[in-house]
Amino acid sequence: MYVYQQMGKSMAFDGRAVLGITIFFIVLFLIDFYVFKGVKTIFSTSSFPIKRTAAWAYWSVNIAFLLCAIYAAFSFTFFAKRTPFIFEFVAGAFVLLYLPKIIFGVFLLGEDVFRLLRAMGVGIYKMVATTQAPIELFQSRRKFVSQFATLVAGVPFLSILYGVSKGKYNFKIHKAEVVFKDLPKEFDGFTITQLSDIHSGSFDNPEPVKHAVKLANDQKSDVIFFTGDLVNNNSDEMDPWVDVFKELKAPMGVYSIFGNHDYGDYTRWYSVDQKKANFEKLINIHKQLGFRLMRNENLKLERNGATIDLIGLENWGKGGFSKYGDLNKALAGTKLDSFKILLSHDPSHWEEQVMYHPNEHIHITFAGHTHGMQFGIEVPGIKFSPIQFRYKRWGGLYEENNRYLYVNRGLGFLGFPGRVGIWPEITVVTLRCG
Numbered sequence: 001m002y003v004y005q006q007m008g009k010s011m012a013f014d015g016r017a018v019l020g021i022t023i024f025f026i027v028l029f030l031i032d033f034y035v036f037k038g039v040k041t042i043f044s045t046s047s048f049p050i051k052r053t054a055a056w057a058y059w060s061v062n063i064a065f066l067l068c069a070i071y072a073a074f075s076f077t078f079f080a081k082r083t084p085f086i087f088e089f090v091a092g093a094f095v096l097l098y099l100p101k102i103i104f105g106v107f108l109l110g111e112d113v114f115r116l117l118r119a120m121g122v123g124i125y126k127m128v129a130t131t132q133a134p135i136e137l138f139q140s141r142r143k144f145v146s147q148f149a150t151l152v153a154g155v156p157f158l159s160i161l162y163g164v165s166k167g168k169y170n171f172k173i174h175k176a177e178v179v180f181k182d183l184p185k186e187f188d189g190f191t192i193t194q195l196s197d198i199h200s201g202s203f204d205n206p207e208p209v210k211h212a213v214k215l216a217n218d219q220k221s222d223v224i225f226f227t228g229d230l231v232n233n234n235s236d237e238m239d240p241w242v243d244v245f246k247e248l249k250a251p252m253g254v255y256s257i258f259g260n261h262d263y264g265d266y267t268r269w270y271s272v273d274q275k276k277a278n279f280e281k282l283i284n285i286h287k288q289l290g291f292r293l294m295r296n297e298n299l300k301l302e303r304n305g306a307t308i309d310l311i312g313l314e315n316w317g318k319g320g321f322s323k324y325g326d327l328n329k330a331l332a333g334t335k336l337d338s339f340k341i342l343l344s345h346d347p348s349h350w351e352e353q354v355m356y357h358p359n360e361h362i363h364i365t366f367a368g369h370t371h372g373m374q375f376g377i378e379v380p381g382i383k384f385s386p387i388q389f390r391y392k393r394w395g396g397l398y399e400e401n402n403r404y405l406y407v408n409r410g411l412g413f414l415g416f417p418g419r420v421g422i423w424p425e426i427t428v429v430t431l432r433c434g
């Protein structure tokens with residue numbers, strides 16, 4: 001039994017966890033075995049050496065992955081200062097190998113259902129027919145079905161391969177213009193660059209990250225907002241990146257808030273004091289970066305003598321996420337008729353407390369958190385990510401009740417070490433008088 005200490009309490013990696021992991025790997029092996037039946041069909045007319053080579057290649061890759069995954073599962077520790085490479089490798093390899101297999105398997109399953117129904121029909125026919133003409137009961141798998149399934153499954157395979165190698169640093173500029181009737185005329189044309197979800201503990205190459213910072217600065221916005229999740233879990237993750245991100249500059253400043261990952265709630269700590277020290281270090285890192293960290297508070301942005309209210313909320317999210325945010329506290333001292341911009345990491349907060357707030361009209365909110373699940377399709381006419389089944393508003397600009405929300409798709413990545421179709425984002429929003 002593996003035992004971890006969390007603030008004086010034991011956390012046991014017990015028999016139930018081992019059983020769950022064992023069942024998971026058995027399921028993966030069954031998927032591998034089922035897909036292999038279809039792979040064999042593709043090589044059914046090939047020579048024996050080719051068949052043997054294909055079988056060895058298939059099982060060598062899959063067994064190697066399963067061994068790596070087993071090692072990762074049983075060497076897991078909550079105390080790592082950053083996500084170990086083995087976990088990032090296994091996460092990427094899992095998506096790369098098993099998403100195409102599931103797609104391939106769907107085609108096999110469809111054909112197997114057809115073969116079963118055909119066999120039932122043939123069986124009934126044989127019982128009632130007067131002719132004795134031989135009819136094959138169970139039809140063999142058709143080669144062209146497996147070949148077509150391979151072609152279809154190859155699309156996500158190649159896409160994921162690109163997403164892991166290049167897509168995670170394929171930074172895109174997203175621009176939006178929002179018109180308000182009550183925006184002070186002095187702020188007409190006011191530009192905002194938004195970054196979110198840096199997740200510095202996942203970065204593995206400084207050059208593209210430096211390029212992202214340069215892209216953000218090149219937008220020459222009046223102000224920069226960072227809407228949370230500077231790290232994955234531990235403030236030490238930022239140590240190699242402080243000099244990179246402190247280059248972010250804007251004439252009216254860089255303002256930041258915390259995201260759910262910034263509090264250290266998703267890792268184990270030897271003591272309360274250790275967790276507190278980690279949090280204090282992250283607060284200090286925001287200062288080193290030149291970020292004005294906002295924690296349930298507001299301030300005024302001034303331009304040509306006019307002001308608007310900027311409100312910074314600590315994380316507040318539904319569905320089990322932390323609720324450190326206090327909107328009433330953050331709004332304290334603002335006027336009801338002032339123009340208000342809110343920074344709030346989780347878009348579910350906007351839906352729960354901002355969209356239909358009975359008293360306060362918050363004109364536009366900037367959020368992040370969803371990453372667009374780092375997987376989806378965004379082309380003209382199509383905008384889809386599986387994350388939309390959890391978050392209705394997951395990426396881009398939304399309007400409801402004359403209040404706006406912009407959800408940034410994130411600059412970094414977490415878990416799966418890549419991005420497919422939902423590229424890392426730098427947002428530029430321009431405010432206009434209407």
